[in-house]
Amino acid sequence: MSTSPVLSRRGLLRLGAAIGVAAAAGPALTACGSSTTQAKAHGLEVTLPTYQAISSTLKPDLPGTAAGVPQGFFTYPKQLFRAVQKPPLSGQTLSIAEMSFLPPPPAREKNAAWRAIEERLGGKIDWTVVAADDWPTKFSTMVAGDALPDMFVYQGGVDNLPAFAKAKCADLSPYLSGDKARDYPNLANIPDAIWKQCLIGGKLYGLPIPRSITGGDGFYRADLFARAGVTSLDQIADADAFFELMKEVTRPKDGVYGIMTGFTNIAVKMFGAPYYWQVDHATGKFTADVETEEYRAAIEYVARLNKAGVYYPGSAGMQKAKYINLFQAGKAAYVYDGLPGYLGPTGHLATMKKIDPTFDVRPFMAPGRTAVSWPDNVMFAMTLIKQAGEEKVKQALGVANWAASPFGSEEYTLIAYGVEGVDYQRDDKDNPVLNDTGTQDTAVPWKYIAAPPQALFDSGSAQGVRYVHEALSKQIGRVIEDPTVGLYSPTWESSNGTLLTLRTDTVNDILAGRKPMSAFDDMVKQYRSKGADKARSEFESAWAQSQKGSAK
């Protein structure tokens, strides 16, 4: 959630990138303001791609919804369908730079999946694959040095994003706006809520890599809850009931505690606080989350939990690998990790079953009538296309359309599992199982060019798929609005990292007992004066602009 505060190497690079963009963009930036302080707030100025669900013969075991609940599959489809009939390239080469979270893949000549995909694409892809932690440095240098490839992932790193997009990136509105999206059916299969996040400065620049709308509320041990008499999360009526339950499951003598770490945001959701900002639709007034009573009450509540000794000692300062290990080893009843970490051969479900078959880990859902969910995982990131002629942009869109082929298609299977017989085999239930070669070959980040709406699948546990589907159904049903989507506030862009650090530090001090609750009120005053008030007025202005646009 937080980004590194000011004077870091990244900060310096961002400055460099800004200078590079300014130097390269020239007149375009003059119009937009050539520095971050002159950047303007922006609202919606474009028609989103018309949604058109792909009709296939696939029958999911659990249905999806238009709101974003993914389809669930207990087995992998036996009959694959072809989602893209005509190769998007005819012998050309595209350069793509992506961040990667996996070890580097084998080169093309040793990678059957890579070659098979290029054959389907009808051309070559020259990849620059950069470890995700190093991506900000690489990206900023590419921007500053005017060495951007044809397509690249964007996950932050430019101070004046609208100016950067206008100067360097292809505006996709003429290609995807409204019914024009039908030329790219797999991209048209992506819902509006996700496309909205790809708007920059009121125009459509990004190609989405969709996720499940919300990242979930972490995981709990149902067996430990059951031992305390709670067999369903619905039995936990409110925050007080959860408090008592945590005290009940905490048994220091056995080395077992209620909460491992990461519960603060869940408590904030439990009390119904907004996701960064909320807007009053009648007046257009924005309120920051920390200004709400709900947020303050949640911090008080977590401080009480901490004082009651239900947290695993020292877990607040642990690195993720350490506290996940402890949770998986049975040392706590609750831990926060994103929902995507549950299924699959290395997910929490499979790993904990190996450690102790009695461990019953399930997705947690913040209890209570006031609980809300946040749209904090709508998409992973977006891909931008470098400014180029119409033909090149269409080629890039064609490649993105190919990469967004839905679950169960031949294209999706090639990306996720590689080539049958080389990278994966089908098991006795016809589910694809990656072998060692496949694990390596599929590390090429094709799925980060663009992606289809997510589907849930785990060949190892139908019950696990049910749990995640149930959790997402409930949580997507109560997702609150993020009013800033599609709006741009230069102040928020440049100062939210500092503001988040300010509040995180204060909250941590309060939770650790180093500061009283009154420090929270002081922090809110600072939060406002150090950027939130200015960001608020920019968002309000952009909101008003977008309301006018949508009223036309």
Place this chain on the structure above:
Amino acid sequence: MALPAETMSARRSGNARPAWVESPSRVGRAAKALLLVLITLAVIYPIVGVVGTSLSDQATISVNGGLVLIPTHPQLDAYREIFAGGVVSRALLVSLGITLCGTAASVLVTVGMAYGLSRPEVTGSRVILMVALLTMLFNPGIIANFLTVKSLGLYNSFAALVLPSLVSAFNLVVLRSFFMGLPGELLDSARVDGAGDFRILVRVVLPLSKAAIAVITLFYAVSYWNAFFNALLYLQDSAKNPLPMVLRSFVIGGQSLHEAAAGEIPAPQQAVQMAVLVVALVPILCVYPFLQRYFTKGVLTGAVKG
């Protein structure tokens, strides 16, 4: 001078302790032994832990809280994962190539430059030295370096990993100082015998400077072997990545994912992380014992001559 009889007898008996020093008490000896054992354990414990964890599966690692000393079911999966697909072995070749070629080129240029700058008769040598020293004090920065590399047409080439750091000002100063310490008469007599500068350098200066050259060779080799940042900035084709970049990607995994997407990529298996540590440690462990004395010499060379 004759030694006192007691000292003589102590030497004869193999005890080097002078007679006026009392022999240590048993408690003192035991305390020293205990201290040494504790220090040794403090060094060995993490190494055993790293090797043990690299040979374990994730479930065992979780149960043991992240560090396994003695794996119950040793396996080589982590090492297989690292070496499968030929990515690491290719990166190893790249790193070896860069280290060998880069070190050779750097030593050659540094020796030539240091010799030139060590001769007082060379016009402008102090100015040139100052310019070289300025690069140590004022780095032009990442962006300026990147633009220079790109404009020279070196982007995405192995030369970009060598040329920008071809001469280290520190090594240059160390070597120049060493050359200046050589007796001027020796060089003069070679000149009287009819030797030119090149011959003097090759036949006189270099044979006398083996230790200093060994030191800077070592410094260059280590810096090229560990080169990571230049590769990150100047290489576009991932297949050209040297070993440090590849190993790093095994270690960091999905750590930078934002909170809500945190589970999207499984955290790197700790066994793999530890196996990477072992892989990175082995070459240094093999070479270091033989080169340790040069490191010491290097520090001394730099310390006493300015």
